[in-house]
Amino acid sequence: MSYAKKTMIGTLWNTMSNMGNQLISLLVYVLLARLLSVEEFGLIAFSFLILELGNLFVGFGINQNLIQKNEWDDTFAKTCFWFLLGVSTLIGTIIALVIAPLSNYYYQAGSGTVLLFLALVPVLNGVSLVNSAKLERDFKNKQLSAITLISVTVGGIVSVSLALNDFGVWSVIWGRLLQSALNSVLLITATRFRPALTINRVHITELVHFGLPLMWIALMRFIAEKTMNFVVALVLGNAAFAFVSVAQRGQTTLTSLTISPLNKMMVPSFSRISNDKVAESYYRVLRTSSFIVLPVIIGFAAVAELAVLLTFGDKWLVSAELISILSFVIIASILGWFLPAIMISQAQTRAAFLLGVITLIGNVSAAIAAAFFGIYAIAVAVTLVTFVTLPMRYRIIQKFVNISFKKSLESVFPSTVGALTMFAVVYSSLQFRVIKTGLLPLDLTLYVILGGVCYLAVLLLLFRPFFYTSLKELKALKRTKK
Template sequence: MSLRKQATAGLVWTFAQQFSNQIIAFVVSIILARILLPEQFGLIGMVSVFIAVGNTLMDAGLTQSLIRDKDADQEDLSTVFYFNLAASAVIYLIIFFSAPLIAGFYEEPSLTKIVRVLCVTFVISAFGAIQSTRLTKVMNFKTQTLISVPSTVVSGIVGVSMAYSGFGVWSLVWSRVSASLMRTAQLWVYSKWTPSLQFNIPKFKDHFNFGYKLTLSSLLDTIFSNIYIIVIGKYFAASQVGFYVKSQSLKNLPVNNISSALNKVTYPLFAQIQEDDVRLKRVYKQIMQMVVFIIAPILIFAAVLAEPTFRLLLTEKWLPAVPYFQILCVTGILYPLNSYNLNVLKVKGRSDLFLKLEIIKKVLIIIGILIAIQFGIYALLYTQAILSIIAFYINSYNTGNFINYSSWEQTKDIFPIIIIGLCSGAIIYFTDLFLVQQEWLDIFRILFGGVLGLLVYFLISFILKKDVVMFFKKIILKK
C-alpha cells in the first residue's frame, strides 16, 4: 500500500474510532450530567491529573521509541512491556499511599478512596500498551476502532446504570475502570501478540535514552494541562471545578478527536518520510490547513451557540459553565497544531529540543497563573487562551527551522481560514439575537444557527480558499 493510501486509510479509521467513541461518550456524559451534580464531576476532575501523570511515568516514552525504531523486534517489545508493567505497579503503590495527602490538599476527604480505585486504570493499561503500540506502528487503526467502541459502550452502560441507582460519583469512577479493563482485554485478543521471557538491557537503555526526554516533556505537559484544574480545585469550590471540567470536555469533543487522530497518523507517517524535508514540509502544511479548516468553525459556532446548547443538553444547573466554555474554545483552535507539529521534532530525533520547548512554555504558564490568580477564575481562563497562542509560535518557530517553514508562513496559511470562521460566527451571533427576540426554542436556535454558519463558511471558503476545500475533499473522500 502506498504512503498516501496508508495515511488516508489511517485517517479514515482513526477518525471513525474517535468520532464513534465520542458520540457514544457524549451521549453518556449528557445523561450523567443531567443526573449528577457539577461538584461530583469536579471531584473526578481533581483526580484526573494523577491518572494522567501515572500513565506518563509508566510508559517513559518507550512506546514512542518503538514506533520510531524501524528495526524493533520481539526482544524490544518484550523489554518495554516488562518495564511498563513494573513501572505502573510502583507508581500505583506510591499514589495509593499518597491518597490521603491528595485529599488533604483539596480538603475533600472522599478523594482518598476515589484516588485509590480510579488510579488502578493505568496499571490495567500497562498490560495493553505494547499491543496498542504495534497496531499504531503499522497504522492498523481499523482494529483499534473495533476495540475502542465496545469499551466505550460497556463503560457507558456501567456509568449510567450506577448513576440511576444512586451511586453518585462512584458511577463515574467505575465507568472509567470498566473501560480500561475492556480495552486491555480486547487488545490481547485482537493484537495476537504476547511477550516472551526476554529483557535486553542494552536495548532498554537505547529506548530509554530516547524516551526519557519525551517522558519529561509529556510529564510537564500532563501536569500543566491539568494545572488549571489543580489551581481551581485548591482555591475555588468543587462545583467550579465541575463547570471547568465539563466545559473542557465539551470543547475537547471535536479537539481531541482531531488531535488524537492526527497524532496517531502523523507520527508514524512523518517517521516514514523523516529524511525528505521537502515532502515533510508539504505534508505538514496540508495537514495543518486541514486541521484548522475543520476545527475553527466547529469551535467558533459552538462558542456562539453555547448558551442554548448548555441549557438544552445539560439543564439550567450547568449555565454558569457557558462563559468558561466560550473562552476555552479559543484555546482549542490551536491545540491540535500545538500537539502534532512537535511530531516533526520527535521524528528528527530532537527529543532534547522537545523537552527544552516544554520547559519554556511551562515557565510561561506558571508566570501567567501567578499573575492571573489574583483576579479570579476568568482571568485564569483568559490567560490560558493567550498562552495557547504564544505556544503555537514557540512550537511553529522551532519546527519550521527543520523543514524551512517559518512561523510567519504558517500563520499566513491558517489565518484566512480563522477569519472566515469568525465572519461566519458573527453572522450566526446576530441572527441568533433576532431568534431570541422571536422566542424560538433552543433546539431550533441551535439547528438554524449551525446550518446557516456552515453554509456561509463553505461558501466563503470555496470562493476565497478553494485550494483548502479541494484538499479537504481529496483527503476525506478519495479511496
Template sequence: MLIESIILKKIREKLLNGFAWSLADKVINQLGYLAITIFLARHIGPESFGFIGMLTIFILLTESVVNNGFSQALVQRSQQVTEQDCSTVFYINIICGTLIYFLLYFSAPSIARFYQEPLLVDISRLLFLVVIINSLTVVVRAKLIIDIDFKSQTIAATIATILSGALAIALVVNGYGYWSLVWMILIKAVIQSIVLWCFCKWVPKERFNKQSFQSLFRFGSNLMFAGFVATLVNNLYIALIGRYYSATQVGYFTQATNLSNYLMQFITSTLQGVTYPIMTSLKEDKEQLVKVYKQLISITMLVSLPMLIGFAAVSREVVLITLGEEWLPVVPVLIALCLARTVTPISAINMNILNAIGRSDLFLKVDLSKLPMTLLALYLALPYGIEGIAWAMVCTSFISFFINAYFPGKMFGFGAIAQLKIASKYIFSSAFMFFITSQVVIFPTDVATLFFKVLIGATIYTTMLLVLRDKFFLYGIGSVKKRWKIFS
C-alpha cells in the same frame, strides 16, 4: 519518478484508511462517551464531576510517565524494532505502573488534605487502578499504531464505551452518584485492554534486555519528561482551582474542559495518531516530509477552525440543551477554552514532526520553555475565578503556538508566520462566521436556535471559502463530486 509515485500512492492509501478508522473511533467513541457523561452530569451535578476532575491530573501525569515515552520510542523505531525491544518495554511499563499506583495509594490522604475533601481518599484509591491496567497495553497499542491498524483500536474502544457506559447509567439510576463515574472509567480501561490483547495476539517472548532498554530510553526519556511537563502545564489549572475554589467550581471548569477537549481531540488525535507513523516513515526523505507537513497544517486548519469557533458561537444553546440550566456557568469558560484550542491542532503537528525525525530533545526544550509562562499566567489569573483562568489559557495557548513553531520554522523554513499566512483564509472566514452566528437569538426555543446557528455558520464558512477560491476546499468539493458520479 514511477517508484516515487507508487510510494506516495501507498502512503496516501495508508493515510486515508487509517484516518477513516481513526475518525470512526472518534465519532463512535468520543461522541458516545460524551453523551454518557452528559447523561451522568444531568443526574449527579457539578460537585461530583469536580471530585473526579481533582484527581484527573494525577492519572494523566502517571500515564505520561508510563505510556508516552517508550510507546513513541517503539513507533519512532518502527522499521528496526525487535521482539526484544517490545518485551523489554512491556516489563518496564508493568513495574513502573505498579510502583506508581502504590505510591498514589499511600499518597491518597495527602491528596485529600490538599483539596480539603476527605471523600477523595476512597475515590482515588479505586480510580488510580487505571494506571496499572493501561500500562498493560502500551506495547500492544504501539504495535497496532506501527501497523496503522486503527480498525482494531476502534472496535476495542467501541465495545468498552458501550459496556462501561451501560454500567455507569445503571449505577447512577440506582443512586450511586460519583461512584458511577469512577466505575465507568475503570471498567472501560479493563474491557479495552482485554479486547486489544485479543486483536493484537502478542505476548512477550524475550527477557528484559539492558541494551534494548538503554537504546529506547535515550529517545523515550526525553518524550517521557516532555510529556510529564506538558501534562502538568495543561492540567495545573484544574488542580489549583480545586485547591482554592469549591468542588462545584472544579466541576464547571472540568465540564467546559471536557466539552472543548472532545472537539479538539476529535480533530487532533485523529490526525496525530495517523500522521505520526506516516511522518516517521518519511523521516529520511526531507522533501516529501515537508510536503506532507505543509498539507497537514492546511487541512487541519481548514477543518479545526470552523468547528472550534463555531462551537464557541453555539455554546450557550449546547449547554442548555444537553446539561441544563444548572450548568450555565460553564458557558463563558467554554467560549474562552474553544478559542484557546484553535491553535492546539497545529501546535500538535509542529511537535509531532520533531518526534517523527527523532528530535525528542527539542520536544523537551519546547515544553520546558512554556512552564514559567504557564505558572505566571496562573498566578495572575487565580484571583479572577474560573473565567479569568480560562482567558489566561487563551493567552498562553497563542504564545505557545509561536514557541512550538520555532524549531519547525528553523529546520524546514515553515514557522509560525508562514503557517498563519496559509491559514489566513480560514481565520478570516471563521471569524466572520462567529460574528454573524453569535448574533442569532430570534428563535423561541434553544433547539431551533442551535439548528439555525449551525446552518447559518456552515453556509457562511463554505461560501467564504468558495469566494476566496481556497485550493484545499475546492479539491475536497471536486473529490466529493467524483465519488458522487461513481455512485450515481
C-alpha cells in the same frame, strides 16, 4: 497486501475508532454530568486528572518501541511486560499511598478514597500494553478498535446504570475499573502472547533510554495543556474545576474529530519533502486546517449556551461562558500546532522540546497570575498567553526552516475573519433571541445553519480565491488518502 496499504487501512481504523470512542465517551460524560451534582462531578473529574497523569508514566513509550522493531522478539516483549507491570504497579502504589492521602487532606475529604480505588486502573492497563502493541504491529487495528469500543461502551453503561440508582461517585469508579479490566482481558485473549518470567538487563537499558525522553515530552505537554485545570482545582475548588472540565470536554471532542485526523494525514508529509519546500507545505497545511477547524470551534463558542443547555442542562451554564472564552485560543493553536512536528521532521528534537517549554512556562505563569481573580480571569489569561508566546515559538523554528510568521498569519487570515464574523452574527443574534421557535434542538440547528451561511458568505464575498484553493487542496488530500 503492501505495507503502505496496511498502514493506510490501520490509520483509517484508528481514526474511526477514535471517533467512536470520543462520541461514546462524550455521551456517557453528558449523562453523568446530568445525573451527578456539580461537586460530585468535580471530584470525579479531579480524580481522573490525577489518573491521566499517572497513565503517562505507565506506557513509557514502549508501545512505539515494540511496533517499530523490524521483527517481533518474544524475549524483548516479555521483558517489556514485566517492566511495564513494575512501572504500573509503582504508579498505582504512589497514587494510593502518597497522592490519595495528600488529596484527602489538602484538596477535599473523600477524594482520597476515590483515588485509592482508581489506583488499580494503571495496573489493569499495564498488564495488556504489550498485547495491544502486538495487535497494532500485526495490523489488527479492526480487532483493536472493536475491543476498545466494547470496553468503553460496557464501562459507560455500568456507570450510567449505577448513577441512575443513586450510587453517586461510585458509579463512575466501578464503571472505570470494569472498563480497564475488560479491555485487558479482551486484549490478552485476542493475542497469543503469554509472558514468561524473562527479564533481560540489556533490554531494560534500551527501554529506559528509548522511553525516558518520550515520557518527559509527554509529561511537559500534559502539564502545559492541563495547567488551568490544576490551578482551578487547587485554588478555586471542586465546583469551579467541574465547570472547567465540562467546558473543555466539548472542545476536546471537536479537536479530536477535526485537528487530530488532519494532523495524522498532513504531518508525515513534512519528513518527505525537501527543506526548501517545507515552508510552502506548511502554509498549505495552515490554510486547509484553518478552513475546516476555525468555523467549527469558534462556531461552537457562539452557540455554547444552547449546546450546553441541550446536552448538560442549565446547572452547567457557567461552562458555556467559559467555552465562549476558551474557544478563541484555537486561532493561536492552529498557528502553533504543527511547529513541533516540523522540528522533529528536521531532526531538531531540542528545538521541539524548547517549543514545549515556552508553552508550559506561559500557561503556568498566566494561570497562577490570574488564579485569585476567578475562573473567568484564568480562562482569559490562558487564552491571551497563547497568542503572546506565538512569535517566540516562530523565532525558534526560523533558525532551522524559512517559515515566515507574517505569511503564516496571512494563511489563516481569511478563515479567521470569516469565523469571527460568523461568531459576531450568531452570538449577537442569540443574545437578542432573533431565532426562537420554542424547541431548543431546532433553535440550535437554525443558529448553526446561520453560522455556516455567514462563514461561507464572508469567504465567497471577500476571499473567493482562498475559498476555491482550500476546496482544491481538500480534494487533493482526499485523493492522496485513497
